[in-house]
Amino acid sequence: MCYPRAMSAKEEIDKLTSELKVYQDKYYKEGVSLVSDSEYDRLSDRLAALEKEHPDLMHPDSPTLRVGSDLTNDFPEVRHTIPVLSLDKAYSDAAVLDFFSKSIEKEGGVLSFAAEEKIDGISMVLYYEDGLLVRAVTRGNGEIGNDVTANIMTIRSVPLRLSESVDIAVRGEVFIRKEDFERLNASEPDESKRAANPRNLAAGAVRRQKSSEARLVPMDIFCYEGFWQDKGRTPSDHIAILSELKRLGFQINPHLSFFAQSKADAEKRLEEAGLDGDGYAFSEIDSYIRKKTAERGTLPYEIDGLVFKINELDVRDRFGYTEHHPRWAIAYKFESPQAEAKLLGITVQVGRTGRITPVAEITPTKLGGSTIRRATLHNQEYINELELAIGDTVSISKRGDVIPAVEAVIDKNEDGNTTYRLPPLCPCCGTTIVQVGGLQYCPNYSCPDQVRGRISYFASSDQMDIATLGPKTVAVLYDAGLLRSIEDIYTADFSSACGLPGIGEKSIQALEEGIRESLGRPFALVLSSLGVAEIGKKGAQMLISGGFDTIDKLIEASKEGRTEAFTSIAGIGETIAESIIKAFRSPELLSTIEALRAAGLHLDASLDKEEESSEQIFSGQVWCITGSFRTFNPRSKALKEIEKRGGRTVSSVTGKTTHLLSGEGGGSKRAEAERLGVRIVDEDEFLSMIGQKAAEGKGDGQLLLF
Numbered sequence: 001m002c003y004p005r006a007m008s009a010k011e012e013i014d015k016l017t018s019e020l021k022v023y024q025d026k027y028y029k030e031g032v033s034l035v036s037d038s039e040y041d042r043l044s045d046r047l048a049a050l051e052k053e054h055p056d057l058m059h060p061d062s063p064t065l066r067v068g069s070d071l072t073n074d075f076p077e078v079r080h081t082i083p084v085l086s087l088d089k090a091y092s093d094a095a096v097l098d099f100f101s102k103s104i105e106k107e108g109g110v111l112s113f114a115a116e117e118k119i120d121g122i123s124m125v126l127y128y129e130d131g132l133l134v135r136a137v138t139r140g141n142g143e144i145g146n147d148v149t150a151n152i153m154t155i156r157s158v159p160l161r162l163s164e165s166v167d168i169a170v171r172g173e174v175f176i177r178k179e180d181f182e183r184l185n186a187s188e189p190d191e192s193k194r195a196a197n198p199r200n201l202a203a204g205a206v207r208r209q210k211s212s213e214a215r216l217v218p219m220d221i222f223c224y225e226g227f228w229q230d231k232g233r234t235p236s237d238h239i240a241i242l243s244e245l246k247r248l249g250f251q252i253n254p255h256l257s258f259f260a261q262s263k264a265d266a267e268k269r270l271e272e273a274g275l276d277g278d279g280y281a282f283s284e285i286d287s288y289i290r291k292k293t294a295e296r297g298t299l300p301y302e303i304d305g306l307v308f309k310i311n312e313l314d315v316r317d318r319f320g321y322t323e324h325h326p327r328w329a330i331a332y333k334f335e336s337p338q339a340e341a342k343l344l345g346i347t348v349q350v351g352r353t354g355r356i357t358p359v360a361e362i363t364p365t366k367l368g369g370s371t372i373r374r375a376t377l378h379n380q381e382y383i384n385e386l387e388l389a390i391g392d393t394v395s396i397s398k399r400g401d402v403i404p405a406v407e408a409v410i411d412k413n414e415d416g417n418t419t420y421r422l423p424p425l426c427p428c429c430g431t432t433i434v435q436v437g438g439l440q441y442c443p444n445y446s447c448p449d450q451v452r453g454r455i456s457y458f459a460s461s462d463q464m465d466i467a468t469l470g471p472k473t474v475a476v477l478y479d480a481g482l483l484r485s486i487e488d489i490y491t492a493d494f495s496s497a498c499g500l501p502g503i504g505e506k507s508i509q510a511l512e513e514g515i516r517e518s519l520g521r522p523f524a525l526v527l528s529s530l531g532v533a534e535i536g537k538k539g540a541q542m543l544i545s546g547g548f549d550t551i552d553k554l555i556e557a558s559k560e561g562r563t564e565a566f567t568s569i570a571g572i573g574e575t576i577a578e579s580i581i582k583a584f585r586s587p588e589l590l591s592t593i594e595a596l597r598a599a600g601l602h603l604d605a606s607l608d609k610e611e612e613s614s615e616q617i618f619s620g621q622v623w624c625i626t627g628s629f630r631t632f633n634p635r636s637k638a639l640k641e642i643e644k645r646g647g648r649t650v651s652s653v654t655g656k657t658t659h660l661l662s663g664e665g666g667g668s669k670r671a672e673a674e675r676l677g678v679r680i681v682d683e684d685e686f687l688s689m690i691g692q693k694a695a696e697g698k699g700d701g702q703l704l705l706f
């Protein structure tokens with residue numbers, strides 16, 4: 001552009017500000033673009049650059065505030081200057097009617113009531129000074145909330161400057177339309193990162209670290225209460241407040257209803273206030289609730305109830321408040337598949353990867369046919385989003401019908417408890433908890449909870465499927481010092497575990513058998529059982545078909561930091577590649593791998609094939625093993641050879657045992673085999689049996705029986 005003289009920074013900022021505001025207004029209010037997108041971006045970038053250089057010249061309602069910034073939000077705590085209360089609840093038509101009649105009786109005169117949709121979103125208080133938005137604060141504990149202004153400024157329907165220069169606090173609900181929620185969630189490829197519902201998505205967006213990211217979530221707001229600093233400016237009733245809020249520039253929910261003595265009277269009052277809405281007579285409450293309940297699913301946003309409020313402000317003043325609720329309003333809650341419970345406490349779990357998970361301990365609550373006592377709280381961020389404190393009443397749902405989750409705070413506690421904070425130290429080992437990308441971790445690889453978790457995961461039925469080695473047995477064996485790592489599974493002598501709580505001779509036998517059987521599991525399963533966070537079953541398959549068909553290839557590529565060797569596999573991105581590399585460089589994992597190699601586990605996919613193709617010469621036979629061997633060290637290697645060929649292996653000689661493979665120093669088992677007439681095979685014979693497998697075939701195996 002060419003100007004007769006160079007503009008001062010102030011002039012340019014002023015000019016760009018007003019130009020961009022016109023473009024924004026035209027676009028968002030009328031859907032008309034006065035300039036191309038690229039021209040708009042150019043002007044906006046120029047304004048942002050100038051504002052950065054001259055922050056003192058920036059307009060408090062600058063259009064660049066809508067764009068957000070990359071600065072990290074820290075959400076400081078601020079004290080509310082208005083009481084931020086929640087509503088008492090009603091669960092039936094009768095309870096609402098009761099509220100109406102008791103209020104009228106108490107007042108002893110004519111009253112009217114506004115009825116609004118109870119938006120299922122995030123409660124927000126917008127503070128304006130001289131008509132300018134100065135602060136947007138979450139509800140918090142009702143007295144102190146978090147300042148989330150930068151993120152809220154990105155919401156188009158939040159006015160940055162009002163049509164009049166007033167000091168006012170406005171309550172509203174931030175929400176996301178169902179359609180936007182579906183679209184945004186569908187575009188998130190990682191299913192575990194998808195929000196469960198629009199409210200959760202909004203809760204996350206309100207607290208995004210960068211407002212430039214919050215802007216990308218299409219949040220909206222409906223405002224429903226106004227508190228003027230100058231009481232003299234306060235309108236005389238609720239519908240006049242809504243009308244005034246609308247005039248000032250706030251978005252009001254158009255689905256407003258109004259109850260008066262007669263329908264005609266109600267409609268007249270709405271019209272006088274200049275508001276759209278439906279008028280009803282008191283006698284129509286039942287049909288109104290039925291109508292709204294039926295309409296609920298068709299609305300473009302989620303509502304979880306209806307709010308009935310006395311319209312006359314002087315009556316509101318007379319009725320006043322209980323400690324937590326206004327006496328002049330009530331929330332009718334729709335029935336929902338969720339249950340309500342009280343949060344008794346929060347326990348902190350340490351997972352196998354060190355991930356710290358807060359768990360809600362709740363009053364026992366029936367939901368979906370079972371009684372729930374605990375529900376996940378995911379992480380600190382989730383607790384912050386809910387502004388959850390001990391003693392709060394919460395709603396619980398079963399997500400995907402499996403893991404119960406705390407969905408929302410329904411009522412704040414009356415004990416003055418504020419938002420719960422995770423302890424700074426790992427509750428298991430006392431190590432300082434670290435923060436990694438919004439999650440909390442105990443960084444101590446030897447943390448007992450992590451060790452037990454890793455072993456249990458390795459042995460679980462979904463992974464290596466080691467019979468009887470469930471979390472309880474793992475804990476007992478851990479405490480006894482027998483099982484302190486995954487590799488201990490294959491080297492420990494479990495015979496000394498006999499007599500430990502819940503462990504008898506039979507369970508030791510079953511355990512030893514389970515361990516032996518696990519030796520033949522395919523490489524993919526071994527890989528996914530190691531507990532590397534990024535390598536689940538699918539990940540292991542992807543790596544193997546992507547060329548990493550031996551553990552050595554994984555170790556090698558990680559050692560050399562060849563990220564591209566991983567990222568060239570479809571579905572593996574940079575972040576995952578880097579964590580895999582980090583894992584396969586860690587001395588702890590490497591030493592586990594070496595121990596598993598020595599035990600004879602499959603660390604090479606070609607071994608799986610070999611196994612599959614081995615002739616089943618020992619099929620139908622039951623082998624026991626005793627003593628030590630030259631060739632098979634550790635002994636588990638011999639067991640593998642037997643199982644590979646279809647034989648079953650057991651840990652003691654019984655009447656069912658068909659063969660005893662006997663090495664150096666086999667004592668009591670050998671004697672027992674002799675007594676029972678079990679065929680005794682020494683190392684050389686065994687070697688020749690497996691060496692001649694092709695020539696002798698299956699039949700010979702059977703022959704040896706007799």
Ligand code: IVH
Binds near residue numbers: 123139307326
């Ligand atoms: S009036 C003092 N109106 O529901 C008046 N609340 O427990 C307080 N809500 O925290 C609220 N839609 O976050 C009111 N039309 C509406 C509402 C509404 C949703 C939320 C709000 C409040 C909670 C009530």
